[in-house]
Structure formats: C-alpha cells, structure tokens
Amino acid sequence: MSHSFPRPAEPFLSVERRPVEGTCPECGARDLAEYPVLSEGGWWDVVKCQTCLASASREPGPLFGVYVPLGLQITRDH
Amino acid sequence: MLGVDVGGTFTDVVSVRDGRIEVTKVPSDATRPADPVVEGVRRLGAQGQEIFNHASTMGLNAVITRRLPKIGFLTTEGHRDMLDRGRVWRPMDAQTDPSWRRSFGDVSRPLVPRYLRRGVRERLLADGSELLPLDAEQATRQLELLARCDVEGVAICLLNSYVNPAHEQRLRELTREVLGDVAVSISSETSPLAKEYARASTTVIDVFMRLIFTEYAHEIDAGLRDLGFDGALNFADCAATLLPWQEALEQPFRIVFAGPAAGTVSSIRFGQATGDSNLLCCDVGGTSTDISLVVDGQPFVDNTFEIEHDLIINALSTQISSVGAGGGSIVSISASGDVQVGPGSAGSVPGPACYGRGGDRPTITDACLLIGILDPETFAGGELRLDVEAAQRAFESLDTRLRFDQRVAFAYRIVAANIAGEVTNVAVRNGVDPRDFTVVAYGAAGPMLLPAALEELHVKRLVIPPHPGLFSALGLLSTDLVYYDSRSAYVVLSPETAPHIQSVFEEMEQRLRERAGSAADGAVVRRSFDGRLWGQSWETPFVSVPDGPITAETIGELIDRFHAEYARRFGPSFPYIPVQGVSYRVELIVEAPKVEYRAGEPGGAVDVEPDRMIELRYLSPEPFAAGEYARERLPVGARIHGPAVIRETLATTFVLGGQTAEVGAYGELVISQGGAA
Helix, strand or coil, rough: CCCCCCCCCCCCCCCCCCCEEECCCCCCCCCCCEEEEEECCCCCCCCECCCCCCCCEEEECCCCEEEECHHHHHHHHC | EEEECCCEEEEEEEEEEECCCEEEEEEEECCCCCHHHHHHHHHCCCCCCCCCCCECCCCHHHHHCCCCCCCCEEEEECEEEEEEEECCCCCHCCCCCCCCCCCCCCCCCCCCCCCHCCCCCCCEECCCCCCECCCCHHHHHHHHHHHCCCCEEEECCCCCCCCCCCCHHHHHHHHHHHHHEEEEEHHHHHHCCHHHHHHHHHHHHHHHHHHHHHHHHHHHHHHHCCCCCCCCCEEEECCCCCCECCCHHHCCCHHHHHHHHHHHHHHHHHHHCCCCCEEEEEEEECCCEEEEEEEEEEEECCCCCEECCEEECCCCCCEEEEECCCCCCCEEEECEEEEEEEEEECCCCCCCHHCCCCCCCHHHHHHHHHHHHCCCCCHHHCCCCHHHHHHHHHHHHHCCCCCCCHHHHHHHHHHHHHHHHHHHHHHHHHHHHHHCEEEEEEEEHHHHHHHHHHHHHHEEEEEECHHHHHHHHHHCCCCCEEEEEEEEEEECCCCCCCHHHHHHHHHCCCCCHHHHHHHHHHEEEEEEEEEEECCCCEEEEECCCCCCCCCCCCCCHHHHHHHHHHHHHHHCCCCCCCCEEEEEEEEECCCCCCCCCCCCCCCCCCECCCEEEEEEEECCCCEEEEEEEHHHCCCCEEEEECEEEEEECCCEEECCCEEEECCCCCCEEEEEECCCC
C-alpha cells in the first residue's frame, strides 16, 4: 500500500457539499448543505445554511477528518 | 437621597434623609425589572428626595448568562473573528491545558455567533487614508442578510476607524436604510481608541446594554415621576461613579456593572469621616470576597473592565481582586482528604443547606450556624429561619475520617485564612505594607469572618462600619458624577507635537462640557494619558497631565511625569528613550450630594455587659460561653472583650477570644488583637 499523496490537479480544493432538505432556523432560507469543517476543537460534521452560514447542526467529526492514518488503514483493511 | 442596588435575587433600596438610613428589600423581577425599583421607592417615599442613584447587576448577568438580544456585528472583511480570538491571552492555569477554551469563543458561548458577524469590503490605513473605498452594495447585501435573521441591533467596528470615522458613519446610514430604527453603535463614537478587539467588544456590549437599559430607564424615570420624585436620576458605572440616566443611554457600555466598586467608594467616604485614607476594602458576600486597595484616599483604577477572562471593555473600572470565599462557599473534601472551602458556591438558589431550599452541601453559613455565631431565629432580620439539623446533616455527609467538630472548625478557619491570604496578596502586589492600612470589613458575611483572619493579617486595625450589609449600596450615595471621554493618537511627545496633543484634549473637554450642560460650571477637570517608551507595544496608563495648555514649553513636564509614573510602577526609568503618547483621557467631575456620617456623643471607653450569654461550639475542645450584644444599643466608646457576638439586622460580628471591639465615634466597630482598640 502506498502512503504518498499525488500532486493535486485542481487549482482549488474544496469539500463536497451535499444539499440537505430543510429550512435555515435563523434566516429561513431553504439552502442547507452538509459537509466537514475544520474548526477550533478539530473536525466537525456540520449542516450549514449556504445563505447566512448559520449552523443547523454541528457534530464532532473523525479525529483527522478525511485523512485516515496509515496505522488505522492497516487495522481497517485487515 | 435614594440609592438602589438591583441584584439577581433582591432589589435593595436605601434612603438617607436627615442622616437617618432606611432600607427595604423587594424581590427582583426578571420579567419586569423596573417594577421592584419603583415599589421600593414607594415604600421609602420619593417626595423631597434630591437624587436617585442606581446600580444593577442586570447588564452583567445578561452577558454572563448569555441571555442576550440577537445582534449583528459588521467589521472590515477578513476580521470578523477578532471577537472569537480576543487578545489571545490564556490564563496561567490554562497554559498547559489543551482542552481550555475561551469562554466567549465560537466553540464556547459567543456573544455574537459567527454567522451574524459579517465582513464589509473597505479598508482604512493607520493614518486614516483610504486604501479601499466602502463597497456600499456589498455592505447592503450583508445588512439584508442580518435583516432576514431578525437582529435587534448592530455593532460596527472597522479597522482604524478611530482615526477616520467616515466609513463607520456611512455604514450606520446604510444600516438605518436596511434595518430601520434598530440599536446601532459605531466604535468611532463608542470608544475611539486604538486596538480593534477592545474597541469591538466595547461596541458590542454597548449595543446589548442599549437594548437592555433603554426601556428600563424610561420606565424607572416615569415611575419615579409618578411617585412625586423631582430630583436627578443617575446610573453608576464600573468605577461606581455616576452619570445622568440620559447620558448613560448615550454610553450604555459604562453601566454594564457597578457592583463591587460601590463598596470601595463607600469605604473611601467613611474613611474621610474617620480619618483613614489607606484602606484595604473587603466585601464578603455569598460567593466571593472582593478586595480593593485605597491609597491616600484614591482607589486603583484600570482603563479596562474585564467581564470574563479576556472579555474586556474600554471602561474605567476600580481594580478589584476576588477570591472564592463567602458565606455560600461550599465545604468539600479534596482528593488528598483535606477540608477545602470554595471556590464553588451554593449561591442564593438553592443556597446553604440551612436555608432549607434544597441545598444539601455544607457551606460557611452552615458552619457559622453550627458554631453558634448565627442565630437561627433572627437571621436576615428574621425573614429566614435557619435549619440547624439540615446544616448538621450536610457536614455529616462529608466523606472524611475527620471528627464532626474538626470539619466545622477547619472550614471556618480555612475560609478566614483564604481571605487573609488574598488581602495580603493585594497589598504586596501593589507594593504597600499592610501594617499601614485599615481593613474595612463589610458585606453580610464580612463581620463574622474577617475578625478570624485578623491574626494573620498584620494590619493597622480592622473596622466594621455601621450597616455593613448595606455598605455597598451606601457607596451609591458616596460618589460624584463623572463625564469622561478618551481617544487615541500615536504621537511622540516633543515640542513640535504639543499643539496636536493640546487640540485632542481641548476637543474632548469642549465636547464633555456640552454634554454636561450647566453641570459643567464648577466641575473639576482631570486629564491623563496612556503612553509608552518608543518601541514598546504596551502602555503605562494614567499618567497625569498638568493643568493649563500643553505647549512646546510644558511638554517636558508631560515627559517627566511619564518617566516618574513608569518608575513608580515598574522600578527602572529610561529618560533617554522618547515617549509616545497613545490614548488621552479627560474626566469632568461634578460633585453630587453624598451621605454624611455624623459623630455620636463622645463617651469614654467603657466595658459593657452583654445582653445575655450564649454557648459557642467546635472552635475549641469544649463549648465556651460568649457575650451576645445588640449593635444598635452599643454607645460610642463601648468596649467588648471577645469571645462575643454582636448582632444587627443584616449582619453578625464575631469577636474572637483575645480580641477587643470598641465602638468608634461614627458607630464603627474597631477590632484589635489583644488589649483595647
């Protein structure tokens, strides 16, 4: 198993934002999306309004976000 | 004169008429906070009263509990997280704690959540020139978003606006256009000082206080007028100085809290009567002991007020140290098996176990009840009957091998030692010798705990003023009206820059005189500046400025005063390094009517007989007898030898064995170790 990272081909990197049904509890927009953010306290899985950026929900995410350390990969794969 | 101290549980109203002090307590009402104030005044009578001075914990409580209105915050694009970062200061005990979080940070309890903090495209440079013009269209979009979120107010703080307010003023106009008549504060008017975080947090607090106090102040004013009050209504600020209520609504951030500072000014006023100008003021309440220092009749003043760690506002405030030791301090057993007291407190709800309101953890009030210092029947003027058995059960529940009497006695002695330790720290930190100072003990629990600390305090004497339970409220009737303004201008002090500094002071004084109106006639003007040695990044505050115009000839005195103040605070002096002025301050002090302490009929020192003998327990191997006295019946010159308990409506004084208490000319109890006071 290789543990190297290829050079990114995209000029900008961004996480995938998955649309979520519902209304923003703050501004009322029907514009919610789910994605991970890195903030104080580590990674969080959030649902945020894309109009005003209020968080509709905010749960602690995986310790290293999308990155899975080699040791954990080995444990997981075997 | 009327003074009102609005607390979370009770609203205390004090009336002083012809030297007679009357008090009434009305339960506070969080939903209609003005009603208990007006009701208290109705009970004591409003007609003929000259002034009504008001202090409240309402603003502070709202901030601490985050029961705050929803507001927006506009700042220069890219800087909205300044309210999350603060000054990036960590407290000492958090230096090695990776889980520590700033209490007002985004992952804790922000005052304005991040989505309501919006960046505006613009940029002013440090000299006030425009790098990027204000993008009105982008700003309007941000405001429209705040409108959709139903904000009740907007705080605006742009970078370098203290030098050039144009963008903030335009942004306020846009806010009015989009949001209508909501509360808006701009930092260039609220606190035009350098360093954007303190300026921003001051502006945010200003909007909150505007929303909290505007309707309330109008209701109190109307209620008082209905009762026939035609005097002046004033609000007290963080330094317990007064400002007329209309002025308070112009600078509402100043009135966020006035609590402990009122006790300090009360001590100064009482010290003027007794001839004590060097004081260590100890306000022992339910949760904490607040200690302040007065040297030569002057308190130590800070140029900021810290609401929570690193949550600061640019308001003058009295320097106060707190230790978690009070009547409600919880007694517990540490991991190593020792008795420890505080810093946790039972507060007023549920309160100490003996209150019988559901509290089951032992507190200092429970210990004092079990010892016999407190009388279960007459506590708080008989309004609350204390439950001795509940106090006993609470101490029995402690998980320790210590005997019952040890638990109680150790708790009492430890709280006294904790207070004594912090009093000594305050003195030493400020470089004064406590042996030259009088300790003033007040607050409901002060007179029953401070005498026990006397042995360790090494002070000149311990004084318990009359009405110790109301002493802080009396501070509201012991202070002056102060209009103040301050602004920043980074200028190296030199003959060439003297006219610029003079114009800054002149402009502020002129504006203050306009605000004060006719009250400015006869007012005392006090000027000071915060400066630094060239190259420093922090200021030496409160360098006094001489009277008269600042010219090329007099600028040298400003520089000399800076070096003298620097040497006084820090030891060394560097007169060969140029001095840079940073912030300049003008205070307009208008004398207000104050409480007068009148000397009683002088009498020679005479030993007085107790009203009865009571039994005290646990402080020695066997129970022992102590004299019980009613304070109001003690004449001037009365001398009491400990052990003794002196009772009054809202406080109890405990004089230990080997101590002597003597009644002074103004009704104060002077307690000394050993022989006559």
